[in-house]
Amino acid sequence: MAVEESASFWDLIEKKSEIISLKSEIQRLESVIQNERQSFIKKEVDLRKEIDNLQQEVKNEKERGIQFKREINAKNEKIDACNEQLASMRDEFGKEKEFYEKRLIETEKLNQTLKSANNDLNLKIESLKRQHINELMERDNLIVCLRTDFENFQKEKEIYLKRIETLHSDLKNSNELESKFHRLVEENKTLKDQLKEYSEAKKLTDIFQEELKDLPHIEKLKNREEALNVELLFHKSKLEESSKQISEVLEKYASLEKEVETLNTKILDLDQQNKKLSKKCLLFCKERDAYKKIIDGYENEITIAGTDAALRERIADLESTLQEYRSLIQPLESGMTKEISDEPKRKKLKEDNENVENSDSLESQAKNKEEHLEVIEENKRLKLLLKQLESKVNSKGEEKVKSEEEVKELKQQLNIAEKKRVHIMEAFKKTSKEFREVVYILTGYRIDALKQKIYRLSHVYAESQNDVLLFELENNGNMKLQNNEYSEKLAPLINNYINKYDSFPAFLSALTMDLFQKQTHIQNNSTFNETLN
Structure with a gap:
């Protein structure tokens, strides 16, 4: 009994130790789960913060766009107000001129007020001049970007021209196929002539049968006739096979002609894109020349005259530059809409390429015919040529898709960079204006x-x-x-x-x-x- 009690005692101790270890393991697992929950909650909170930040950035961008539109409207209203002020000042100046001639002492005061007004006008003109210079710098950067894009398009055009040359070489191979087709047609004619000869021979055999009924060589003639009939059937089957092969060659030739037409349309599209880019470059060059003329006019003027005529000329120059900028935006928007409308055409070209790939199943049946070795060799050559053309067309389609994706990515990067540049330029204009005003007030x-x-x-x-x-x-x-x-x-x-x-x-x-x-x-x-x- 004592032994049993001691054994049960030790079993209890072992079980208690196991329970303690299991409890510690449970606590450890609970702490791990708690930590994982906390980390998951932190990640969730961070992700929500990021989402909120992104939404806030989107709202800020929208508000900036609305603010930019408001600033443009405010500037237009300021220009209209300046015009109205100029008109009112002219009327007041005409009325007050008679009054100034009577009293010489008051004219000095009015001259001082006019000088201060002229100084304010000069300050406004100088601020407009600085704005023009900053806009010119931005336009020059845009022109540089467009020139790089134009050079890239020219490089792509050269690549496509090289591919077109390779396709012309493939067309020469298709001319060889045409020559082979003509040879098959000639063979078909020769087989038809042989059929005519065999039909005439059959008629002769019929005549000989009537004449040689009584002769002992009738059995030999019958055997000869059977042999001739067998040869006739053989030549008929050969003629049918050659006609099938000719039809297959015609179908392949038609598919090659379709591919050549699609490539010609691609060449025309590239030429049109090149012309559009050249037009865009000309427009930007004209805009740059106009801005250079304005800058030269500002540089030549050592002293700015505060007369009404000069203000009118500057306002007219500003309006003309705005019109030129709007005329530049319209062709760019039309070009973007045309590129979007060309996407279904590209999809259709891809489907045509897939149909060309599926056309190889017709050639596999011709390989099983062992009796016509020359025709099989010609079919193999045609198959190789078709594979080469299909690989080239597929590679061109893949390269075109890659280039489209790269263009989209570049456009996105350009939009992001443009937004950053506009934000930096606005901040720079604001700080530089404040700095100049502070220097003017203090010194x-x-x-x-x-x-x-x-x-x-x-x-x-x-x-x-x-x-x-x-x-x-x-x-x-x-x-x-x-x-x-x-x-x-x-x-x-x-x-x-x-x-x-x-x-x-x-x-x-x-x-x-x-x-x-x-x-x-x-x-x-x-x-x-x-x-x-």
């Missing part, structure tokens, strides 16, 4: 880049628009003041600060103080005169 100088390494400085307190300074950046990094009428007036300041101490900041600050004192002196005099009146 009182507006800096404009005229030519390469030449900069123009105009002051906020300048007495006239012609009072500008021109600086040149030399190759060694130093600045050089160029001589003009306004710099000659400032000879004392130039000698004191630039020639003596080589300090441009001190010169510019001294000029600012001088102009500020003059401006305040004029204002004080005007207020004094008003008090006297």
Whole structure:
């Protein structure tokens, strides 16, 4: 009994240890499951965040497009408002001119207001000029991209021309097939002639049978007749087989002619695409030349006249450039719609190629005929030629599909890059405009880049628009003041600060103080005169 109790005791201990190990294993598995659940939940949350971010980006892109349209409408409204303001200003100027002639003191005040208005107009014109320059840079980049596309299309055209040459060589092989077909036709004629001869021989045998009924050689003649009938049946079967082979060759020749027609249509489509690309390049070149003319006009104008006629000319130039841009967009959209409409034609060409592949089953039956070795050899040659043509057509179809997929991918990449470029250009325009305004407000100088390494400085307190300074950046990094009428007036300041101490900041600050004192002196005099009146 004691032994049994000890054995049961140890069994209980083992079972308890097994239970403990199983519980620990269960806990471990539960922790693993919990971790997997947590990781799965995290992944799900991350994926949902990514989906939300993508949806938000799509919304942002839509809002940007709507904002861009609103900005265009706002700019058009601003142009209309400027035109209305110009018309109203002309009317006011005509009415106020008589009033100015009577009172000379008030004319000075009005001249100052007109100068400030002219400065504002010049600022607006300069901002329009900068916008034109930025748009020109964008158009030049577009022209470069289109030129690369045009070069790629030309390369593809050369590849297709090489393939066409190979197809012309295949057509020469088809001419050899035609010669073989003519030979078969001639053989058919010879067989028909032999049939006629055998029919005439049969008639002669009938005559001989009537004449030689009484002769002892009747059995030999019968045997000869049977042999001739056997030969006649053999030649008939041979004639039927040759006619079948001729029909097969005709069918293959017709299929080859269809393939040649499809290839000719492809060549015409490529030529049309080439013409379209050349037209697009010409349009972009014209647009580039128009923008260059506008830039040359801006560069030739050292001083911008704030007259109404000049504003009208600039507004007309802007409207003409907008019209040219719209005329460029229309052929591009039409080209895209035509490419979309050409997709069913491409599918039809693929189906035709598959039908050509299925036409090989007719040739397998001709191989089993061992009696006509020459015909079998000719069929083998025809089969090889057809396989070569089919492989070339299939390779062309695959290459065309690959090129279409590559073109779609490139278009998607171009659209993404265009969106990024537009976003960067907008940010750059905004920051550069803010920076220029901050510099103008803080320092009182507006800096404009005229030519390469030449900069123009105009002051906020300048007495006239012609009072500008021109600086040149030399190759060694130093600045050089160029001589003009306004710099000659400032000879004392130039000698004191630039020639003596080589300090441009001190010169510019001294000029600012001088102009500020003059401006305040004029204002004080005007207020004094008003008090006297």
